[in-house]
Amino acid sequence: xxxxxxxxxxxxCSDVLVDSLSKLEYRGYDSAGIxxxxxxxxxxxxxxxxxxxxxxxxxxxxxxxxIAGIGHTRWATHGxxxxxNSHPHSGDNVTxxxxxxxxxxxxxxxxxxxxxxxxxxxTDTEVVAQLLDFYYCRHHDPVRAIIETTEDxxxxxxxxxxxxxxPEYIFALRRESPLIVGVGxxxxxxxxxxxxxxxxxxxxxxxxHDEIAVLGKYGTKIYDLHYQKLDKELKxxxxxxxxxxxxxxxxxMIKEINEQPVSVKTTITPRITDGMPDLSECGxxxxxxxxVKNIHVVACGTAMHAGMVGKYVMERLARVPVNVExxxxxxxxxxxxxxxxxxIIISQSGETADSLAAMRLAKSMGAKTLGIVNAKGSSxxxxxxxxxxxxxxxxxxVASTKAYMVQLSVMYLFAFQLAYAKGRIDENKCRELVGxxxxxxxxxxxxxxxxxxxxxxxxxxxxxxxxxxxxxxxxDYALSMEGSLKLKEISYIHSEAYAAGELKHxxxxxxxxGMPVIAIATQSELFEKTISNIKEVKARGAVxxxxxxxxxxxxxxxxxxxxxxxxxxxxxxxxxxxxxxxxMAYYSAxxxxxxxxxxxxxxxxxTVE
Ligand code: M6R
Numbered sequence: 021x022x023x024x025x026x027x028x029x030x031x032x033c034s035d036v037l038v039d040s041l042s043k044l045e046y047r048g049y050d051s052a053g054i055x056x057x058x059x060x061x062x063x064x065x066x067x068x069x070x071x072x073x074x075x076x077x078x079x080x081x082x083x084x085x086x087i088a089g090i091g092h093t094r095w096a097t098h099g100x101x102x103x104x105n106s107h108p109h110s111g112d113n114v115t116x117x118x119x120x121x122x123x124x125x126x127x128x129x130x131x132x133x134x135x136x137x138x139x140x141x142x143t144d145t146e147v148v149a150q151l152l153d154f155y156y157c158r159h160h161d162p163v164r165a166i167i168e169t170t171e172d173x174x175x176x177x178x179x180x181x182x183x184x185x186x187p188e189y190i191f192a193l194r195r196e197s198p199l200i201v202g203v204g205x206x207x208x209x210x211x212x213x214x215x216x217x218x219x220x221x222x223x224x225x226x227x228x229h230d231e232i233a234v235l236g237k238y239g240t241k242i243y244d245l246h247y248q249k250l251d252k253e254l255k256x257x258x259x260x261x262x263x264x265x266x267x268x269x270x271x272x273m274i275k276e277i278n279e280q281p282v283s284v285k286t287t288i289t290p291r292i293t294d295g296m297p298d299l300s301e302c303g304x305x306x307x308x309x310x311x312v313k314n315i316h317v318v319a320c321g322t323a324m325h326a327g328m329v330g331k332y333v334m335e336r337l338a339r340v341p342v343n344v345e346x347x348x349x350x351x352x353x354x355x356x357x358x359x360x361x362x363x364i365i366i367s368q369s370g371e372t373a374d375s376l377a378a379m380r381l382a383k384s385m386g387a388k389t390l391g392i393v394n395a396k397g398s399s400x401x402x403x404x405x406x407x408x409x410x411x412x413x414x415x416x417x418v419a420s421t422k423a424y425m426v427q428l429s430v431m432y433l434f435a436f437q438l439a440y441a442k443g444r445i446d447e448n449k450c451r452e453l454v455g456x457x458x459x460x461x462x463x464x465x466x467x468x469x470x471x472x473x474x475x476x477x478x479x480x481x482x483x484x485x486x487x488x489x490x491x492x493x494x495x496d497y498a499l500s501m502e503g504s505l506k507l508k509e510i511s512y513i514h515s516e517a518y519a520a521g522e523l524k525h526x527x528x529x530x531x532x533x534g535m536p537v538i539a540i541a542t543q544s545e546l547f548e549k550t551i552s553n554i555k556e557v558k559a560r561g562a563v564x565x566x567x568x569x570x571x572x573x574x575x576x577x578x579x580x581x582x583x584x585x586x587x588x589x590x591x592x593x594x595x596x597x598x599x600x601x602x603x604m605a606y607y608s609a610x611x612x613x614x615x616x617x618x619x620x621x622x623x624x625x626x627t628v629e
Contacts, residue, residue, distance in 0.1 A: 022119035023047035025216055026090040026180040026190040028235050029207025034083045037091035040216040041071050043264045046416050046624040047212060048095025051106035055115045056089030057187040062115050066106040088190055090180035092117035095623040099142030109146040111153025113184050118145040119212055120177035120197035121628045128172060162186060166193055166232050167245050176627060180210050189236035194227040197627055198371055198398060201225040201233045201240055203254060208235040214257045215264035215414050222257040226397045263413045271616045273417035277602050278468060280425045281461035283412040287426045288433060288457060295451045297437035303406035309441035313360035315342045318350045318378045322420040323366040323427060325502035329594050330431030332495045337439035347374035357387040364390045368415055368423035369625040370398025379404060392430050394423050417617045418624045419510050421602045424502060428595055432457050460595045463586050467599040471583055475600050478565055478581045479607035482536050485513055491520040492540035493550050499594045500540050503601035510619045511608035520553035533561035541568045542593040554578050567597050
């Protein structure tokens with residue numbers, strides 16, 4: 021949550037900061053601000069609202085002119101979104117931007133108040149600014165002040181810092197919250213994520229826990245909390261600029277839906293050798309899998325829904341018990357784990373606070389952990405015992421689409437290898453399943469092409485509803501959870517996902533005349549049963565949208581609207597059927613006039629619990 025950036029170089033600093041922030045707006049967008057050294061004095065521009073509001077404000081009130089500065093886009097935690105709570109925040113000698121949460125800010129604030137300091141905002145960030153200032157006043161050594169401040173802080177934070185006395189430098193610090201230091205020709209950057217710097221450089225240092233960076237005239241230096249200079253490995257981003265741009269699409273979400281075939285292909289191809297799953301590079305081999313007793317999949321939101329599909333597939337093919345847990349529940353419920361257990365953490369960002377904490381807990385209890393992560397070098401990626409990167413490139417839209425799809429593809433590959441290692445499927449069956457998985461990119465592309473108009477039309481029939489239901493059985497039920505989340509998070513239409521067979525036990529009482537029910541009916545073995553459930557809601561006035569196989573013919577007493585996906589193996593159907601669900605959510609949000617990529621109250625990377 022929150023994006024921070026910083027720049028020192030030869031370009032117009034305000035322009036660079038605004039441009040870099042525009043690539044990070046997915047991290048939070050309820051206020052924005054920058055601070056730039058102008059003639060050796062710090063000039064701040066900040067406002068409640070979007071980055072565009074900041075740009076407008078600077079058009080009328082003037083844009084800070086200089087070559088060194090920091091910037092911020094906020095997702096409010098402490099204090100409502102307002103001009104005064106917007107970052108940057110200052111003390112007499114320092115100005116900072118902050119991503120994260122200072123857990124002991126109240127205690128520190130009380131102490132600073134007792135020392136005669138005063139505050140103008142409700143934020144935890146201003147406490148850090150005042151604390152830095154407090155230490156700096158003692159000795160006028162910026163790095164020492166940062167070290168002393170860090171020692172007092174509890175929580176997660178990444179900071180960009182300017183000291184009034186050092187107009188040719190920017191300082192940065194990281195604990196938990198992500199932060200990179202970009203290195204260009206005669207210029208340097210800080211940013212919460214790689215897309216913010218891609219336009220300028222692909223080279224960066226990944227700051228680790230409690231590392232301090234000093235950027236400026238004499239290059240970049242990185243220190244630890246003992247004030248020791250560190251030699252860090254310079255990394256090179258393998259994403260290109262297009263990854264951070266809309267490339268002609270109206271929104272990132274629709275661009276990312278369209279990227280799914282390529283993302284899946286890129287993710288699975290290097291993990292298949294001679295037609296068999298091969299996760300050995302990720303630290304996973306058959307010998308280890310043979311002995312796994314229980315699997316726990318722990319994640320949040322969409323990533324957890326990918327785990328739900330994984331559960332059905334792993335249990336069906338490998339006959340291993342799989343428990344799927346919401347990370348925020350798992351970490352506080354005294355989970356039962358042993359050293360034979362495998363805990364799989366799925367996360368696009370690799371920084372989700374609850375998922376990270378759940379993984380650390382699992383490790384501390386002796387379980388092995390496997391991270392399935394999209395963001396390179398993120399905390400979960402670095403700390404997991406075994407790691408499978410999903411190779412979707414950056415996902416910018418808050419609503420996850422391509423990240424979900426690649427998480428599914430990895431769940432499948434893992435399940436196939438697990439089933440083979442456990443002797444539950446033979447080599448021929450394993451090869452057959454892998455072959456089918458390799459066919460999915462083309463089939464996904466086919467669904468996007470065939471169903472674009474139809475899903476738009478169906479969405480137009482849903483957008484006036486207050487509430488609707490998603491139903492399905494088996495894998496279709498697992499998928500309906502994701503369909504429902506996708507719709508509600510961006511269209512703001514209330515919806516629930518329900519196991520179709522469970523409706524009669526209470527929820528069917530919600531069905532009244534005209535209520536839309538989206539039914540997913542792709543599973544051959546369960547098809548007739550799902551159809552009966554659809555008829556039950558239809559008989560009570562529901563308007564039904566049925567997602568089914570191409571070969572199926574449905575009568576009018578079942579479906580008002582039909583969306584078809586190619587005939588395919590039951591097990592892999594979620595990879596095709598999720599596409600119309602994504603498209604329906606996209607068009608519903610669009611038709612309702614919502615901000616598709618930046619839905620209200622949400623942020624892409626949830627680094628607070
Ligand atoms: O970065 P993560 O995959 O750990 O994020 C987990 C959820 O916050 C995320 O999937 C969220 O539910 C999506 N925005 C939904 O589209």
